[in-house]
Amino acid sequence: MKIAHIRERPILTVSAPFVPQCPPVPALGFGAAAIGNLYQPVAEGDARAAVAAAVAAGIRYIDTAPHYGFGLSESRLGAVLAELDPAAELLLSTKVGRVLEPLADADKAAVRYGFANAAPFQPVFDYSYDGVMRSYEDSRRRLRRDRIDILLAHDLGTVTHGAAHDHHFRQFLNGGYRAMRTLRDSGAVGAIGLGVNEWQVCAQALGHVDLDVVLLAGRYTLLEQAPLDGFFDLCAARGVRVIIGGPYNSGILVNGTRGNAPLHYNYEPAPPAIIDRVRRLEAACDAFNVPLAAAALQFPLAHPVVAGVIPGMADAGQVVQTRALMDTPIPADLWHALRAEGLLHPAAPTPDPQSSTPGKVA
Secondary structure, three states, X not given: OOOOOOOOOOOOOOOOOOOOOXXXXXXXXXXXXXXXXXXXXXXXXXXXXXXXXXXXXXXXXXXXXXXXXXXXXXXXXHHHHHHHOOOOOOEEEEEEOEEEEEOOOOOOOOEEOOEEOOOOEEEEEOOOHHHHHHHHHHHHHHHOOOOEEEEXXXXXXXXXXXXXXXXXXXXXXXHHHHHHHHHHHHOOEEEEEEEEOOHHHHHHHHOOOOOOEEEEEOOXXXXXXXXXXXXXXXXXXXXXXXXXXXXXXXXXXXXXXXXXXXXXXXXXXXXXXXXXXXXXXXXXXXXXXXXXXXXXXXXXXXXXXXXXXXOEOOOHHHHHHHHHHHOOOOOHHHHHHHHHOOOOOOOOOOOOOOXXXXXXXX
16 A cells, blocks of 8 residues: 655754764664563563563663553663663663553453553653653653663554544644653753554654654564565655564464464464465575574565564563574575565565675665
8 A cells, every 4th residue: 555645744843954863773672561561470580581682682672561560571681780781871862652550459350451560650652741751751761761862653544543633643743742852952862753553643743843763663574575565665765764673473484384383473363365475475484494483584684774673572581582583694585585475565675695684784
């Protein structure tokens, strides 16, 4: 689907011209939703070991959010990085768009909004100026950081908000974005953008405001490449960098279809058409003795607008596994075979096996 023309409307007056300035993002980052107890509890020691293993493995970018365990992911990161990164040299991104309200009667044993044994707070959507400023200050306190490198507006879009999207989007444009620009212009944050699961809302936002970066989860993967139908061209034209989250599409590109693990896609049971496509991807990878997960992890990095990829990691073992997948050699013939099978978008660039940076084209 091509992007429809978006009529630009001035929303606010800003103090200076906007020049995109996303800080250099490493090819491999650490997605910290899992250490906020995403779907299942992660012991304190395991969460700490995961972050420590990532730092030891040379991973220099970590992404988190207040929503991940309702402050738990940020608090765990803050405690570990205070010891392992006291000079705040690691690149860190977090998000705004929800405020956390105390919940005295929270059932810690329950899974709430996908998080188990989460902190006793209730996440409330708030894209207003005051809500974004409050969220930023609370995150900075939990992360024990004086400055946030990348600040992202979280979960805008119709998939998340349905009929309420227009309300939240206007609130963001008229209030939350102004707060983010204020923080960026003052140097309190290094870059601003969106952290979402929908490329369409990113295109919509760019019709009104300027952004440095987009963190796009699950929409540019080995399984689906719709952003190539115009959105990535828009990013290139505007100087917007893209960070890819969810490179495994909720796990189905890690586990494949042959094991006993549940087949999840987009956080839900995978539909038959997706399962069939993954089986075809598996067969092609098998023919070249390449793990499906390695191809999935490296594929997005070949596109020139993509700055990095951030798979989620819950423990030290997953960090070691991810590092190995990133370093797995992948022959060019695999990408040729996938294209010949109609499993890649015709415009999708593919990694160069000779590149010194895994996943990057020469």
